[in-house]
Amino acid sequence: MSYTIVAITACATGIAHTYMAAEAFEIAAEDNAFKIKVETQGSIGAENILTEDDILNADVVIIASDIDIDLTRFVGKKLYQTRPKMAIKDAMALVEIAIKEGVVYADEDSELSYISLGKTSENSFIKHIMSGISYMIPMVISAGLLLAIANIYAFQKDDLGHLVTWGFDKSDPIGNLMYHLFLVGKIGFTLMIPLFAGFVANSIASRPAIAPAMIGAYIANDPSFLGTDTGGGFLSAILVAFLVGYFVRYLKMLPWPKILKPLLPIMILPLLATLFITMVVFYLIGGPIASGMGALYEWLTWLTANYSSSTFIIGAIIGAMIGFDFGGPVNKTALIFGTAVFTDTVAKYGIEGANFVPATAAQAAISVAPLGIFLASILFKNKFTETEKVSANSAFGMGIVGVTEGAIPFAAANPIQMITASVIGSALAGGLVGIFNVKFYGGIGSPLGTFVGYIEQPIPFVTWLFCTLSGITVTALIIGFWRKPIVELNKLKTKQEISEESISIKKIKESP
């Protein structure tokens, strides 16, 4: 087998074993015709330092060290940790074990997702997504919770004393502060999309891909750039990140003239990739979003005109759309449509004849995904890692005040599972409020809305709670039964464990 391997050797003193291990690797490579590059971190400093490309091209990374080595360079790479002695003893045997037993390295933050998703080392799509999510989660949580707190203060009483008017009372110091907290949360939600895309692309093609992916994801989510009513949301960010990542990877493989090489990572690659992704977003993303939203809108209009009596169906469709992309274009189309239909019919027929169904369904569905994931993490404790539980708790904080974005990390990690669960649960909540003829005048789009807001419903307080909680429960159950229990197997073994169970003592290969 012609492996390509990179290794780091280091030992306590930094003189003897570091270099013996390096030599052992190199002798084994000569004898067995595989490629290896060994970085020695000894007392004369690091030598033969591994480059980004070395790491990118390696089948496995072997860390043969008695001391702590900074592993951040290797996030996302298959990695095997052991001690330098193992290399000295039998480097070839160590290489074979590393090929067989190496596990994808995740830094502590992203470890969550590796474990929960099983054999990720074989699934590079998930691996890249996970890398992005680990960077995005702190942003989602801090921005989301601030926004959620602020949102509680955003409901003002109307003339009738109902809590339906949304907006901040900026003349009041607290109201003004909350207004600014709300803005800060919004900024966080705006930034998390490029942040996520940047680090997904980083995982695919390392540093040169970060800038183009961040710019690309930002513009793909920016309505004013696209000339649309809404941005592409997190689904467009995934698309941008992969396009940029693989484009940069491809560029790296081109036979660039030697003189340009120093400029590649800092200038040429990011510049070309940014140009490329700008073209893609400008011509291929903005248009479809605009026309797609237009078509969806037309279809909804036609549907409500012809099937206005099928309130369950219409509510369910609006709910499904809300649950589909967590603040993305489909979600926004449903929200806009609901508001438009309501204002339109109020203007035509007065409040008595207004069509409440789409707007009410949208509000009933809005918290289903984040609260569903939270409920799932409570009901199926063994299927969530500790980090995921923290994320799920903050999703609760957001969901309970009607902020959907808390579900995004889960949706990005596992789009099919999360979107399926969310769409079904949201459709149910939307359909139920439709069939029960619930009228949402204003307030928080979550179970809490029945207290903070004004909702006309057959059984006061209860109908709304029943509808929303049904959706949430169904979503939670789908997620829960779909997920597999966490197996801690993939967790990186400690050096000690590995060295203890490691290579059986074999007679060292004598070199000629």
Place this chain on the structure above:
Amino acid sequence: MKAVFKPEHILLDTESKTKLQAFAFIASHVKALGYVSDAKIYEAGLIDRENQSSTGFTGGIAIPHCKDAVALYAGLFVVRFSHPIEWETMDEQLVNTAVALSIPEDGDDSNIRLLTKLSRSMMRKPFRDALQKGDVNQVQDVIAIVIA
């Protein structure tokens, strides 16, 4: 400035029967050769390093060493034992030769670099054979080739 290796670095230890005795022998001779300023501290350093993880190698060789401020110069010393010594080695063999190193904490980089090269050479059997069994000239030759 002292050379990393000189013919008088080949030492014959006819007395030592245990690892600890060997360390004492090595430390006192390395001190006598002027490579460390304090034999006791150097000896303690060797033991300390050994306790972290055995320096026992393979084919009857161990590579005791430590980096310490008492080390004045980088040096390599070949110590041959009359009595094979019990030492935790990779192939469970008794040790008949110690290749000891003195490593200054912030000495001349170029000499430390020579030690790293010599360490690499330890992976080559002809080099090891020469250190274990060769006469003074053979040992000098193989080392000269490495540090040239």
